[in-house]
Amino acid sequence: MNINRRHLMILLPAAAVAWKHVLAGTPEDSPNYQMSEHWWGMLIDIPKCIGCGNCVRACQTENDVPDGFFRTWVEQYHRSDYHLETPEVISPDGGKEGFPVVKEGEEGKFFFVPKMCNHCTDSPCTQVCPVGATFITPDGVVLIDPKYCLGCGYCVQACPYGCRYIHPEKKVADKCTLCYHRITKGLTTACCEACPTGARQLADLKNPNDPIHEFLKTHTVQVLKPQMATGAKAFYNGLDGSVR
Amino acid sequence: MSGVEGYMYPNEVTLYWSVLIVLYPFITGLVAGAFILASLERVFRVEAVKPTYRLALLTALAFLLVAPLPLILHLGHPFRSPEMYFTPHSTSAMAMFGYVYMWYLMAVLVFEIWLDYRREIVLWSQQSKGLMRTIYKIMALGSSNIGERSLHIDDKVGWIVTLIGIPSAFLLHGYVGFIFGSLKANPWWSSPLMPVVFIFSAMVSGIAAVMLLYMAVTKLRKQAIDMRCVDTIAMYMFYIFIIDFSLEMLDLVHRVYEADESFRTLNFMVHTKLYFSQIVLQIFVGTLVPLILLFITQMVKLPEIARKRIYVLSGSLILISVFAMRWNVVIGGQLFSKSFIGYTTYKMALVTREGLLVAIGLTILPLFFLWALVKLLPPWPDKDLHEAAAGD
Numbered sequence: 001m002n003i004n005r006r007h008l009m010i011l012l013p014a015a016a017v018a019w020k021h022v023l024a025g026t027p028e029d030s031p032n033y034q035m036s037e038h039w040w041g042m043l044i045d046i047p048k049c050i051g052c053g054n055c056v057r058a059c060q061t062e063n064d065v066p067d068g069f070f071r072t073w074v075e076q077y078h079r080s081d082y083h084l085e086t087p088e089v090i091s092p093d094g095g096k097e098g099f100p101v102v103k104e105g106e107e108g109k110f111f112f113v114p115k116m117c118n119h120c121t122d123s124p125c126t127q128v129c130p131v132g133a134t135f136i137t138p139d140g141v142v143l144i145d146p147k148y149c150l151g152c153g154y155c156v157q158a159c160p161y162g163c164r165y166i167h168p169e170k171k172v173a174d175k176c177t178l179c180y181h182r183i184t185k186g187l188t189t190a191c192c193e194a195c196p197t198g199a200r201q202l203a204d205l206k207n208p209n210d211p212i213h214e215f216l217k218t219h220t221v222q223v224l225k226p227q228m229a230t231g232a233k234a235f236y237n238g239l240d241g242s243v244r
Numbered sequence: 245m246s247g248v249e250g251y252m253y254p255n256e257v258t259l260y261w262s263v264l265i266v267l268y269p270f271i272t273g274l275v276a277g278a279f280i281l282a283s284l285e286r287v288f289r290v291e292a293v294k295p296t297y298r299l300a301l302l303t304a305l306a307f308l309l310v311a312p313l314p315l316i317l318h319l320g321h322p323f324r325s326p327e328m329y330f331t332p333h334s335t336s337a338m339a340m341f342g343y344v345y346m347w348y349l350m351a352v353l354v355f356e357i358w359l360d361y362r363r364e365i366v367l368w369s370q371q372s373k374g375l376m377r378t379i380y381k382i383m384a385l386g387s388s389n390i391g392e393r394s395l396h397i398d399d400k401v402g403w404i405v406t407l408i409g410i411p412s413a414f415l416l417h418g419y420v421g422f423i424f425g426s427l428k429a430n431p432w433w434s435s436p437l438m439p440v441v442f443i444f445s446a447m448v449s450g451i452a453a454v455m456l457l458y459m460a461v462t463k464l465r466k467q468a469i470d471m472r473c474v475d476t477i478a479m480y481m482f483y484i485f486i487i488d489f490s491l492e493m494l495d496l497v498h499r500v501y502e503a504d505e506s507f508r509t510l511n512f513m514v515h516t517k518l519y520f521s522q523i524v525l526q527i528f529v530g531t532l533v534p535l536i537l538l539f540i541t542q543m544v545k546l547p548e549i550a551r552k553r554i555y556v557l558s559g560s561l562i563l564i565s566v567f568a569m570r571w572n573v574v575i576g577g578q579l580f581s582k583s584f585i586g587y588t589t590y591k592m593a594l595v596t597r598e599g600l601l602v603a604i605g606l607t608i609l610p611l612f613f614l615w616a617l618v619k620l621l622p623p624w625p626d627k628d629l630h631e632a633a634a635g636d
Binding site for chain 1: 251252254258260327337338427429577578584
């Protein structure tokens, strides 16, 4: 193969980028993706959620989630005269197939709350992992190394939001990865893509052009269980105080 | 969903910490308690409990050898467990288990037992025959000097090791309590009192176990039970149990009075799913009954036979109570939803890796280890050996 000066000018910078990753020990999937330029979170717009379950199905298909376990699920809240102070909550099969149709005349307020890993900045699950198999990436995603996880379940106990489970076949902890394999390639998450109303939006808190910046400035948003001080990054718009 | 009342987050329906994780604090508690009893004689010079000193050390060792098994068997990937030693995560309470365990096993317990038995080991290595001679020779680690000065040094070093061993025993079991008490996500566990309660309940259970073992072994050997010894043990057991019960009640009263957002859920759970194991078994049968019985023995001069029966009954009930306490902590902490509006049910399997049969096996296993240890290192004076030593 003849390499002329023109080829060399192209190859050298590419080799320099590749060498950086060789030194770091892990080749990066997407050469153009810079971890340090992102800080990922999720915006969940409760008034927009219609409880269709598309997100749950998309997540299960994309991530091969075992039956009976959930990386994301949807809860339906029903505040009626009978359940005035504490709404009734259901999530049949994680809301995967949607929810029972509300009968005509059934009184009260219904709303849906999608749940997922909050990718906390100070995540209790990362803190307690005895071998560091659970970690937070430089771009703010809490991940699990399945080749390293002991399957002790301490992280499952430490998560205040019930987002983790022990995979019944792999025998390791499992949870939402914020579709890391997709977002590092410039795509959005499977659940966001499948949502027909835009109730879920991937948010890059480091990107000033991301709509999340404007949204957070102009809306009243809340995180789940703020008293836990986990630095949760799943931001909920229109969150009812009864939601736990 | 079967076994679920109200609403559980869907991933919470399955309990991830089974009966094996109940056994883990129960067994480590027996270790810590047995060691504290041994230290009563060694450090605090409570001469009356001397007949149980060596048996307490061997009991602690037998149970300590089994202590990591429930943890390892419970892991999804047991063969990855050495990673906790090689690449521990510094912020994880659980990551320290390996180090605390090895420190306690090797630096405290094995070393103290070796120092205490060294004279006998040397003599046995000279007097026994065949395989046993080889085993004792290996155990002597090349030492053969059993002169007065040398034994005096053994005694001094042993005293220092026991002194270090007391905070180590507290560390071992306080740390187990910390694993639970430090989880802010779970209001049933999250309490700074948890390590302290674990330590005191451990002391009570370990002392009860050694007392029962001493009485059983003495009976099997057709020897007379040293009543001064068991009376003293029962007295310590009674007072430590009062502290333990007071701490647990303080925790309970604090929860009831503070009544934070989890209170209704936990209160409901205690009155339903945990009613038998907590109210009936742990508090009434396992705590109040032995406390009253032991109180009577402290107040009234009862005949020897009555005292013996009371001690056996109280000791057994205390062991049941402490096991129930561990059960209520570990299993109870997973029966309610962190949404605070639902409850699940624990279905114990029978023959799986984390099932009932394995749990029973792991409870009995330390007794086999103890039997082997007692055969190898008899905790009572060896008359033949004394005669031989005197003839030296």
